[in-house]
Amino acid sequence: MPADRADHAHRTEHTEHSERAHPPPAAPPPAGERLWTDRRWLLYASAAAAARLPGTMLPLGLVLAGQSLTGSFASGSVVAGAYAAAVALSAPWRGRRLDRAPLPGGLTVPLVCGALLLAAVGAALAVRAPVPVAAALAAGAAVATAGVPGGLRSLLPLLWGGRAAARAFAGDSAVTEITWIAGPALAAALFAQAGPVAPVACAAVLWLVAVPAVRRVPGRRAPAGPVSRERTGGLLRAVWPLLLLSLGVGVNLGALDVGLPALLHSRGSAPAGGGLLIAALSLSSALAVLLLTTPVAGRLLGGGTGGDGRGIRRTVVCHACYGLLLLPLALLPPLPGALAVVLAAGCFLGPGIGFTFALVPERVAPGRHGEAFGLFFSTNALGTAAGALAAGALVEHVSVSAGLLLAALPPAVAAAVAAVTAGRTRRPADGDR
Secondary structure (H helix, E strand, O other), rough: OOHHHHHHHHHEEEEEEEEHHHHOOOOOOOOOHHHHHHHHHHHHHHHHHHHHHHHHHHHHHHHHHHHHHHOOOOOHHHHHHHHHHHHHHHHHHHHHHHHHOEEEEHHHHHHHHHHHHHOOOHHHHHHOOOOOHHHHHHHHHHHHHHOOOHHHOOOOHOOOOOOHHHHHHHHHHHHHHHHHHHHHHHHHHHHHHHHHHHHHHHHHHHHOOOHHHHHHHOOOOOOOOOOOOOHHHHOOOOOOHHHHHHHHHHHHHHHHEEEHHHHHHHOOOOHHHHHHHHHHHHHHHHHHHHHHHOHHHHHOOOOOOHHHHHHHHHHHHHHHHHHHHHHHHHHHHHHHHHHHHHHHHHHHOOOOOHHHHHHHHHHHHHHHHHHHHHHHHHHHHHHHHHHHHHHHHHHOOOOOOHHHHHHHHHHHHEEEEEEEHHOOOOOOOOHOO
């Protein structure tokens, strides 16, 4: 067989296999349709919010519950840390398993198991069981549900492709930002009004409530036949510039968690006001990505993600602007000045994250999206932990300004490196998948 015909036959066979393994859903809505009046989008947004909200409640909720019931912040931190570490370490593996399952039906068991294990965490805390027991149960709940956010996000390229893709990923980022605004506030309110175990119990109930919402989202069947020759190396080569951007944001957020309270303390204000600044950052970020979901923004963005070249350019510009706009924090401004800085910077945070995720389908084969989004989740979580630890050391032993520089520089540096190296990466070959 001539080489060109053999190549055509191989491509045809691979395309037919891909279509059998991942049958497309119903046709995407027209590009000009308003996202927030699309019934399928409303189903997806409500399901994503319900599934993600517990994860944003638990970091604070577990710390508060552990401290209240044991009298030690260290105990609460151990339980919360076990949960966070288990999520970060297991998200890619859980995402890969969901890539081989029908979606969204494959999310039911993880959500139910996570809810039951989380209820056991609440019971262990309530009866003052040894901290390692509560920590082990929290880690189990984390492993059960670690792939859920990425599994849901992997449906976006199937439901909203082409011109609607960038707006859909922007809307998904808005949903995430909203849950990060609402989750800690809800955990604090429940703790104050209903007792130390209430935030954990509420998170368990929300995961159960999310099940019927998730199951209503249009999805896909499980891949047909055995999955073979799947290598993580090819996936990493395809997305590593994007993972670098995610790492930069993770380090930034971890450093802000430490640096903003330290900034206010250095100016004679209550460190607790750092929570207000972080909420303001999330709020402006959410508003910015909500604007990107409008039809007008869709026309300005152009078709889909704009192609990998143009898409990576606007992605790195957003990350660079986000980091650079935070640099004035190193001058230790008073609260009003710091508030203005984070509000301005947040306008680029959400769009940068949304554009980053929108590039993944252009670089990753359809059967690897859940695993890829799990890698982003893990990278961001590990960056957050490293940023918090490093910023704490800098604030303690160098200066508050040094800790805030750590918050500002990683997104800008990651953007510069990603801009230089993104064109050298490639979509993984069949053998890497």
